[in-house]
Amino acid sequence: MDKKRVDIIIDESDILLEIKKAVLEGEDDLAYDLTQKALKEEIESLRIVNEGVVPGIQEAGELWKRNEYFLPDVVMSAEAFRMAMEVVEPQLSAEEIGKAGKVIIGTVAGDMHNLGKIMVKATLRSGGFEVIDLGEDVPTETFISKVKELKPDILGLGCYMTTTMLEMKEILKKLQTEGLRTNVKVMVGGVPTTQEFADEIGADAWGKDAFDAVEKAKKVLGVD
Ligand code: B12
Known part of the structure; x- marks a missing residue:
């Protein structure tokens, strides 16, 4: 060399x-x-x-x-x-944002961590997704009303503490009772979450890291 x-x-x-x-x-x-x-x-x-x-x-x-x-x-x-x-x-950022689909993302109630979410947001955008960030400590009702209002393809939920993990289960339950579950794919992530946990609560995908999140988002929507 x-x-x-x-x-x-x-x-x-x-x-x-x-x-x-x-x-x-x-x-x-x-x-x-x-x-x-x-x-x-x-x-x-x-x-x-x-x-x-x-x-x-x-x-x-x-x-x-x-x-x-x-x-x-x-x-x-x-x-x-x-x-x-x-x-x-x-x-x-990708050249054609929104081409791959629309994602709403947020950190669940009681949890203020956002660095992982910031990264996931950036990589999803680079993968061509439109991403709407609802912020941190987002109440379940806000996730539900935003899914109704904005009709995203994917709802991305971030959780970074074992103490806030069950919020994700609540959100999935509420989507079901509101008749919204079939309209949106749910992708979860954050330090304490695992593929097993995602399966257990009935999420469609789990992202190990920000790059995996993009791959999984494309996979659940069937886009390349
Ligand atoms: C930075 C940090 C903080 C910062 C947060 C700043 C911020 N703006 O986010 C500060 C100092 C404010 C903080 C506060 C607290 N923290 Co803190 N924090 C951390 C720390 C060190 C790093 C987290 C981080 O940002 N990592 C870097 C990012 C890039 O990685 P990531 O989060 O893992 O995200 C990646 C993947 O998980 C995935 N991903 C992330 N989100 C999503 C979302 C989707 C949809 C998908 C698909 C994938 C995905 O992709 C990301 C990028 O590759 C962790 C330790 C750790 N090992 O995680 C503790 C940690 C999470 N905190 C912890 C605790 C206890 C707290 C406090 C309660 C402390 C206190 N006594 O006040 C408060 C919580 C306040 C609250 N209510 O939320 C504990 C949680 C323990 C538990 N119960 O599980 C941890 C694990 C530390 C520990 N070992 O004790 N914290």
């Missing part, structure tokens, strides 16, 4: 490492600037997300688990994650 090529590779992994560090250390402005720099240097947006932004928040989570990070540290990392994603998200 010639020297020039090696320099490029070293530069790319350096900046991705710097992004990871900025997210981990909750340096939101730095995370924003570095992400912009990475894009300017033509590093692929998906690499920036997968090798910089996501590992940063994952490591913050690990440190929290080991009691080396406290809640305020994770809050700062989350903000840096959000800022970096803000830069990269428009780059992920």
Whole structure:
């Protein structure tokens, strides 16, 4: 391999490492600037997300688990994650948004986590879906009324704590009793969820991560 090529590779992994560090250390402005720099240097947006932004928040989570990070540290990392994603998200958008279908997405009641949902939203858009984000801590009634009003192809539910998992079951039950269940596919995801859990509550699909979410969304709708 010639020297020039090696320099490029070293530069790319350096900046991705710097992004990871900025997210981990909750340096939101730095995370924003570095992400912009990475894009300017033509590093692929998906690499920036997968090798910089996501590992940063994952490591913050690990440190929290080991009691080396406290809640305020994770809050700062989350903000840096959000800022970096803000830069990269428009780059992920597909040319023809809405072609693949319409998705309503939201985090279930009692749960304020949204970073995973932000990623899923970005990758679904990059996969050609129109995505309407209802936000976090969304009451069951809001999911139901929005399904009635906006008639999405897919309802995406995110849940990030074991304590809020049962909200998903409630939403599915309510869709059934309101006669809406056959009109919409339901896709669930988030840390405590599994394929078994999705099957148990009668969801149509489970997404392991943001990329799997796009694949599963296309699969349940039968689009490529
Ligand atoms: C960042 C974080 C926070 C941030 C959230 C900031 C934000 N804006 O979201 C802050 C600091 C605010 C926070 C608060 C709390 N948190 Co918190 N948090 C985390 C942490 C470290 C990372 C979560 C994250 O964002 N991961 C990064 C994203 C990119 O990954 P992801 O969420 O897994 O998403 C991926 C997939 O799951 C999937 N996916 C996600 N959503 C969807 C949706 C669909 C439809 C599909 C198909 C797929 C999909 O794709 C995503 C991308 O690949 C986790 C630890 C962990 N290991 O998850 C704890 C964690 C989730 N939190 C936890 C707790 C307890 C709390 C608090 C209660 C703490 C407290 N004492 O106040 C509060 C909750 C407040 C509330 N009511 O919601 C616990 C939950 C434990 C449990 N009961 O299950 C965890 C597991 C930490 C732990 N080990 O104890 N938290």
